[in-house]
Amino acid sequence: MRADYGVGEISLRRASWGHGETAFWLIAVAAIFVFSDRYLILTEMAWLGLFALSLDLILGYAGIVSLGHAAFFGVGAYAAGLLAVHGIVKEPVLALVVAGGAAMVLGFATSFLVIRGSELSQLMVTLGIALLLRELANKFSDITGGFDGLQGIVIDPILGLFSFDIFGKVGFIYCLVVLFVLFLLARLIVHSPFGLSLRAIRNNPLRAAAIGIPVNRRLIAIYTLSAFYAGIAGALFTQTTALASLDVFSFERSADLLLVLVIGGAGYLYGGLIGAVVFRVLQDMFSSWTPQFWQFWIGLVLVLIVLIGRERMYRGVMWLPRLAMRRMTSPSRSAS
Amino acid sequence: MTFALETIGLDKQFGGLHVTRDLSLKIAAGARHALIGPNGAGKTTVINLLTGVIKPNGGKIMLEGADITGLTVQARVLRGLSRTFQINQLYADLTPLETIGLAVSERFGHGGDWWRRLGSRANVNVEIAETLERFHLLDVMNEPTGTLPYGKQRLLEIALAIATKPRVLLLDEPAAGVPQSERHDILAAVAGLPREVTVLLIEHDMDLVFSFADRISVLVSGALLVEGTPDEVAHDPRVKAVYLGEGADA
Numbered sequence: 001m002r003a004d005y006g007v008g009e010i011s012l013r014r015a016s017w018g019h020g021e022t023a024f025w026l027i028a029v030a031a032i033f034v035f036s037d038r039y040l041i042l043t044e045m046a047w048l049g050l051f052a053l054s055l056d057l058i059l060g061y062a063g064i065v066s067l068g069h070a071a072f073f074g075v076g077a078y079a080a081g082l083l084a085v086h087g088i089v090k091e092p093v094l095a096l097v098v099a100g101g102a103a104m105v106l107g108f109a110t111s112f113l114v115i116r117g118s119e120l121s122q123l124m125v126t127l128g129i130a131l132l133l134r135e136l137a138n139k140f141s142d143i144t145g146g147f148d149g150l151q152g153i154v155i156d157p158i159l160g161l162f163s164f165d166i167f168g169k170v171g172f173i174y175c176l177v178v179l180f181v182l183f184l185l186a187r188l189i190v191h192s193p194f195g196l197s198l199r200a201i202r203n204n205p206l207r208a209a210a211i212g213i214p215v216n217r218r219l220i221a222i223y224t225l226s227a228f229y230a231g232i233a234g235a236l237f238t239q240t241t242a243l244a245s246l247d248v249f250s251f252e253r254s255a256d257l258l259l260v261l262v263i264g265g266a267g268y269l270y271g272g273l274i275g276a277v278v279f280r281v282l283q284d285m286f287s288s289w290t291p292q293f294w295q296f297w298i299g300l301v302l303v304l305i306v307l308i309g310r311e312r313m314y315r316g317v318m319w320l321p322r323l324a325m326r327r328m329t330s331p332s333r334s335a336s
Numbered sequence: 337m338t339f340a341l342e343t344i345g346l347d348k349q350f351g352g353l354h355v356t357r358d359l360s361l362k363i364a365a366g367a368r369h370a371l372i373g374p375n376g377a378g379k380t381t382v383i384n385l386l387t388g389v390i391k392p393n394g395g396k397i398m399l400e401g402a403d404i405t406g407l408t409v410q411a412r413v414l415r416g417l418s419r420t421f422q423i424n425q426l427y428a429d430l431t432p433l434e435t436i437g438l439a440v441s442e443r444f445g446h447g448g449d450w451w452r453r454l455g456s457r458a459n460v461n462v463e464i465a466e467t468l469e470r471f472h473l474l475d476v477m478n479e480p481t482g483t484l485p486y487g488k489q490r491l492l493e494i495a496l497a498i499a500t501k502p503r504v505l506l507l508d509e510p511a512a513g514v515p516q517s518e519r520h521d522i523l524a525a526v527a528g529l530p531r532e533v534t535v536l537l538i539e540h541d542m543d544l545v546f547s548f549a550d551r552i553s554v555l556v557s558g559a560l561l562v563e564g565t566p567d568e569v570a571h572d573p574r575v576k577a578v579y580l581g582e583g584a585d586a
Contacts, residue, residue: 007455009455015453194449199427211499212414
């Protein structure tokens with residue numbers, strides 16, 4: 001056995017689970033009990049977080065930009081709706097996987113158009129695909145219900161055991177569990193050699209190819225996976241709201257998603273989740289203050305984030321907790 | 337005789353600009369071959385042609401007797417043709433460990449693994465560690481590459497190319513921009529490259545060229561002017577006229 005000078009241990013430690021992460025998920029679970037009158041907004045945060053996570057996979061890790069990620073969200077949403085309305089797949093979890101699969105097929109097919117070309121052409125192609133799908137959904141209104149949306153969606157109990165209640169508690173727990181499972185999968189992927197190679201490609205595709213990384217194949221794979229995640233997010237939306245209308249494909253949805261990711265920060269997985277929470281809280285806050293002008297304030301926040309820079313803001317917010325942590329850990333450190 | 341790397345009548349034009357003209361290079365296995373030439377001679381184009389970044393308009397490129405002219409960049413790497421970059425093209429926010437880990441994972445066929453973490457395969461770990469050790473990078477292996485001294489980054493550049501286990505290595509100005517104090521490490525690393533690796537060095541620095549190469553090709557205006565031993569090249573009147581006469585850093 002030859003020595004590895006701690007290479008294995010260091011690599012594994014970088015991917016190990018941190019205290020902050022445990023705290024994050026404990027808070028998420030605690031929300032079930034603490035905010036029992038706010039299940040609807042919590043549910044929205046959960047599927048929006050998953051949707052943002054899916055964008056983070058391509059934007060934050062692989063460097064693919066998209067202004068049309070709602071395309072996959074919409075396909076997932078309509079697929080879940082149609083599966084329920086026509087009774088093709090009654091059980092929600094199974095329907096979720098099928099709906100995600102539908103988005104995934106679309107993701108794979110369009111990945112070839114998206115991965116080639118500059119960021120600008122990526123923006124245009126993704127935007128175009130989402131617009132195209134929206135018009136198709138409008139055109140085939142006998143299937144999709146057109147402007148009125150899909151009528152008569154009834155979702156069966158989850159696994160045949162848990163029915164969706166009117167307060168949305170089951171819906172929120174369901175979304176949270178799905179989010180957690182898919183988060184774990186994403187976490188596994190980004191710390192794998194595959195995930196690392198995506199970061200290398202984002203940094204410098206030419207250099208990545210020069211050390212033997214098959215750049216296009218990797219980009220196609222992550223784009224397809226991201227479409228699957230977005231499709232699941234869309235299906236969760238439909239299953240928890242019993243709605244599927246044309247606005248699932250809307251440009252605003254894709255644009256808001258970018259906003260969510262910018263607020264939370266791209267490239268560390270939690271950005272999308274934190275962004276989703278902050279975005280919905282801000283939206284809720286601003287719209288109760290000034291129902292007419294909440295978008296003004298959201299815009300202002302966005303400008304501030306970009307100007308001040310997330311790093312500096314984060315340092316400001318984390319100053320007190322950091323200090324507390326240092327106080328708590330310093331005695332043990334001096335003892336060792 | 338089969339050469340480690342050979343070009344046959346290689347030709348490249350960008351519009352009306354003829355940058356590579358009927359270039360036939362023969363590089364023997366295990367050679368320390370240098371390609372020199374004044375600025376604008378087309379050295380970078382030759383590298384890009386050899387590595388597959390651009391396609392030639394005519395001619396062939398043979399790697400150990402096999403035609404690789406039509407292969408992609410990464411296919412050539414997997415066949416054993418690697419390069420270093422003149423300007424740092426490293427991953428600033430990745431650590432040396434991760435950077436080398438990428439190349440080693442790819443070579444072992446584990447680059448597509450998505451279900452297990454980097455560091456969970458013992459053979460990959462050992463290979464990473466040995467590469468880092470050879471290039472004196474163990475002490476900084478867990479720091480972001482962007483924060484390392486320039487000399488260390490140049491070492492990582494060479495280490496990364498070696499991590500792909502090349503049979504033929506193209507070294508593009510390995511010592512460019514390195515401060516005098518760190519220069520020695522780079523020269524030692526270049527001199528210490530494994531003998532079984534064939535090296536084609538593209539370099540401005542004449543000290544390095546003449547101390548390192550056992551054969552030199554001189555490129556002028558995209559065409560081969562002279563090829564020979566360092567001694568022959570140094571005393572060739574045409575080289576003196578065209579190359580050294582320009583008052584380059586010789």
